[in-house]
Amino acid sequence: MPEPAITVPDSSAVEPQVPKKQAGPVFRLARGPVRWADERIGVANLLRPYFRKVFPDHWSFLLGEIALYSFIVLLLSGVFLCIWFKPSMAEVEYEGSYQLLRGLHMSEAYASTLALSFDIRGGLLLRQMHHWAAMLFVAAMLVHSLRIFFTGAFRKPREINWLIGVGLLVLGIFEGFFGYSLPDDLLSGTGMRFLDGALRATPIIGTWVEFFVFAGQFPGDLIIPRLYFIHILVVPALILGLVAAHLALVFYHKHTQFPGPGRTEDSVVGYPVFPVYAAKAGGFFFIVFGVVTLMGALMQINPVWVFGPYNPAQITAGSQPDWYMGFAEGAIRIMPGPGWEWHIGSTTWSWNIFLPLALPMTLLFGGMALYPFIEAWVTGDRSEHHLLDRPRNNPTRTGLGVAAMTAYAMLWLGGGNDLIATQLDVSLNAVTYFLRVAVFVAPVLAFLLTKRVCIGLQRSDHDRLLHGAETGVIERDLTGRYNERHRPISVGEQYALTQQAEQDALVPVGGDGDGEYSDRQIRLENLRRRATRFYFIDTLRKPSRGELEEAAAHHQHAVGHGAGHEIGVGEGDGHGEGHAAIPGTESEHLAP
């Protein structure tokens, strides 16, 4: 607190008087209704913990907001579409205003989608907004989940919220698939054909699943009404419920924050809900809504009138699902067929279809769901975490995340193997053969590379802590050597760079203990210890207080002599594991 410039001596003559604040017009307007509401529902009690609740600010915290707001846009635009869409597969003759399809026989679903696109003013805009918002919804959820993953925000106490998030992601993907299947155009009908083929390939119950979902043979006349009620009622209700729980838990746990001066595990630093956060978040809702609307105005999407009505005997080349289905599509495409179908007796086991559908989904979503518990088991860490990790400070976790992203990307590329082949003028077969290998090899390479990059970044943090920031000023000293001048970093930055919790790699214990633990317990513990080695053996340890003080003293000294640090003497390598002083670098620094 700054000292007041002039102090008034205490005396009875000069009573300290705070002028009474005049109530402004906005406050006077609001005061009445607030009192009225409080006397009936006790709003003061309700709002007290939340009115000035603090939310930390960081650009990456907006990703989840984009998902939330695009979901609201989906609800609003979806209600509008429901007013005119007819979820019926009854055959009608088209008599609307789109000349090229007049007289054609089609389902009512497709005809009403055409009506929405051509005859209802604003219908096309809302259709395109709805589709763009769906793409954005899933994309924002996916990127948001990556942010949570790489910063370790899924750790205790937020595991349940992470699981809710995984559930939302799965629901969002299927909700999108059901949604774009509804118009019954040639593309979406092909998607239904795919669903039919995929369902009946399920071992043992496949035929039953197909008959139960389609009410008999494909396509039947019930699949669109069924998908419709699931799309507009069942899944949105589930998503809405889970979103409410997700937000309630964010409120209860209070938002995580990145480490920085004044930010600790016991505090949360940021702007209050009212007014700043509400204005920013509320404003951001309008920005997302506005951008989705502009996308609907300026960027065409799913022009169903170009595809034509569904005809089970027709297809167009280059048929693609929406982007979030791309990884499943890719897995299906790059799977080799011959040899992967068993014919046992009078049964057919279509592993060539079932495996590429079931495995990536199970591994992706199952892996996401289990990961927090696996990591907690490995670290044995039972404390709460509210400060976020910087991704570099857990190189193995970051590496695993990037490996998963890489596997996903390979499958996703597989979903467009035909387009890669035609656009880049390469062999379709070669692309497919490449991806069959890459989907297994690329993640391993990505893991190793990412881990190295993370450790490199840790070393750079280490350098900043001990030697300061590079200034770009090159100096030549009296002996003719060139040095770069370094400037010490702020204490705030030093603090932020040393906030990661350090985990140790543990050595497995001996086989025969004193009988206190059973063999099974020891085996399990040794498995865990080996896992800690996998996780933490390469992680760089941050400097100790002694090292920091020594470095600061050295810096003072060096500045006093007008010398900086040598360049080109393997600076980065000097501070590896154990932080040993390597002759030629450290010792020369320390020499007077």
Place this chain on the structure above:
Amino acid sequence: MSEDTGASPIFAHDDHHGGELTRADEARYPVPDPGHPEHLPRLTDVDPRAADRATRQIAFFFGMVPILAIGFAVVYFAVPGDWFFDFGPLRANARNLGLGLTFGLSLLFIGIGAVQWARTLMTDEEMVDLRHGATSKPEDQQWMLTELDKVVDETKLTRRKIIGRSLLGALGFVFVPMLVGLADLGPWPTKKKRAETIEKTVWAEGVRLVNDVTFAPIKPEDIEIGQLINGEPETLKDLEGTAFQVEKAKAAIILVRMNPNTIKIPDSRRDWQVGGILCYSKICTHVGCPISLWEQQTHHLLCPCHQSTFDLGNSGVVVFGPAARSLPQLPITTDAEGYLVARSGFTVPVEPSYFDRDSRQDFEEGDN
């Protein structure tokens, strides 16, 4: 890298490496918290002219919204649906563009105004809230456990276990009606049902092969070597509505004519073709897309969905991609008037594999 020596107790919870990670440990948190940094005023906090300018910007954004909203109404009622703007290679429907731009910008301007207001004028001092762990206070936790114990006692469940067990059973079985109630989701695919639905097509002996668009019957001399024709059974046109779609989805065929001397025709299929004209199911054996990307030189047929490739010059075996089964071939001949007709229906079920499918009769590489 420091490593555990194995001297400490081996389990995580009583291991100093695991358990509570405390931030008071100076060895691992070498820099003391310098505290919340001093708040720096923004330009708008110290320069009234900057603040006035920000106010004008915000009011401009909010002020544009009514204009844009009225613009939306004007476009809605005044612009006909068949006006188009051409921007070089791009073409935009004027009404969609007008409605979207007015509505989108009005939303965007509300958002930009609000964010600008928060950024420039609202008090921007960060506040600090204390966190409390997710766990309840120890006394509350104790209370909960005590009460739980009491409640369990009050139910007498501990002594009369049969109540708890029978209740669990009851709750488990109450789902039975809910599940049984779903048994009519669709017909049951019994052997008989399968035989008359997914294992049967409208193809039968003597059914003419017709063009799938014009429904004109086809004579062998209409097809040149290398040509592919999409076909359907003539009897399909008697159907309509759902039945039409269902049968069309199964019965679609492709006819190709190849030089009989350059393709492999197994002895068993010698009389399934008419002078090098072969007929196959058009429905991919993978997941059911209609296939028609025809590579004339190699006799390969490529599915546009997942790129399964079938060799039509070799009884439709799979040569590439995710399909596992040959494309079913339809035996054909000519009728008295010289039109192509089916000798019989398909000898194996068409469409993708399903669990109860007997796949022993399908053609495999090496069969004769």
